[in-house]
Amino acid sequence: MEILTSLYTIIITSIPYSSVSFLTPKGILSCSIHCREGCVAFTYNxxxxxxxxxxxxYTGTPPISPTRFYMKNINCxxxxxxxxxxxGTTKACVKFISYTPHWFDAQTVCQAEGGxxxxxxxxEKTNMINQYITDRLSIYDQWWIGFRDKYDNNVSYWLDDDxxxxxxxxxxxxxxSFHSYGKHDDCGVLKEGKFWDYYCINPLKFICEKTI
Incomplete structure (x- = not known):
């Protein structure tokens, strides 16, 4: 069972989850192999x-409540x-935070959590997060994301300077827009599935990410 001990942690609890698919394979090892792509955990009967x-x-009531399941050892x-x-092959470890600081405080919060x-x-990543927001939250919510006009030269830069x-x-x-109503619209926002630039001291929700 090396694949289980190296890739999975046995959890004896109940954690809320969604998007469950059912399989009837030939044993627990087969389950673990099926779970290696596009899966964060599996239950086994x-x-x-x-x-x-x-x-x-996700946070909520699980559709089923196992007493034991195998959670993949991922850095999330x-x-x-x-x-x-x-x-598909696109993956992300993210946290949607609903209180509303300005852009710089939002980034500070994410950094304090190691993200x-x-x-x-x-x-592909944009589509994936937009789909999650549409399904679980609201496409009309406004979220601070990680780009801004860092050098005040009407060019938007991601946090890594790309x-x-x-x-x-x-x-x-x-x-x-970079400028509207006499203000510098320098900081990145995701709204209605698209990118916007807003005045950085606006109070908005935000999305933190951790590298996996």
């Missing part, structure tokens, strides 16, 4: 040799309200 593959965790603190979200405001370097092109198709029409 020794009587029926069946398992449920769990693709994400699921019990600290972070969510391990997958879509950073979420960065979207691929369209440039976010003003021609990127993920911008909302008319964005980036």
């Amino acid at each position: 020794e009587l029926t040799s069946s398992c449920n593959l769990v693709s994400e965790f 603190p699921l019990l600290d309200e972070y969510k391990y979200i997958t879509m 950073f405001l979420i960065q979207f370097k691929t369209i 440039i976010l092109s003003r021609y990127d198709p993920r911008w909302y029409p008319g964005e980036p």
Whole structure:
């Protein structure tokens, strides 16, 4: 059972989760192999040799409540309200925080937890997070994310200094504005599935990310 001891931790508790799929493989080892991609945990029933593959965790009431399941050893603190979200080969460890500081305080909070405001370097990741927000939250919510006009030169930079092109198709029409109503719109926002730039001291929700 080396694959279980190296990749999974046995949990004797009940943790809320969703997106469960049912399998009837040929034993617990087969369950663990099925769970290696696109799965964060699985339950196993020794009587029926069946398992449920769990693709994400969330805060809420679980559709089923096992007394024992196998959680994949991933570097994402699921019990600290972070969510391990997958879509195909795209993965992210994120936390949606509903209180509303300005951009700089939001980044400070993420850093204090060992993370950073979420960065979207691929369209696949953007689509994945937008789908999660649509399904679980509200597409109309506004979230601080990890880019801003760092050097006040009308260029948006991700936190690692990569440039976010003003021609990127993920911008909302008319964005980036950089200046509106006499203010500097320097800080990145995700709203309605698109990127916006807002005045940095606006109070907004935010999304933290941890590297996995």
